Amino acid sequence: MNTTDQDESRAAELYRIYRAHLETCPRRHVGILADCAAGTGLGRAVRNARRSADGGPARCGT
Numbered sequence: 001m002n003t004t005d006q007d008e009s010r011a012a013e014l015y016r017i018y019r020a021h022l023e024t025c026p027r028r029h030v031g032i033l034a035d036c037a038a039g040t041g042l043g044r045a046v047r048n049a050r051r052s053a054d055g056g057p058a059r060c061g062t
């Protein structure tokens, strides 16, 4: 496990970007009706970055 401050700040930065996107984008971002590819990609990036910051393995398909 190699948790670094860099991983955590990256996760925090991605989350800020994601939240800013949610506030400005009128599309749906959760559930099967989600229709915003950019928001979906950002959400996935946030989860991956957090998983990395937690020291867990980065898995695909979530």
Ligand SMILES: [Zn+2]
Binding pocket: 021, 022, 025, 026, 027, 028, 029, 036, 038, 039, 040
């Ligand atoms: Zn969006």
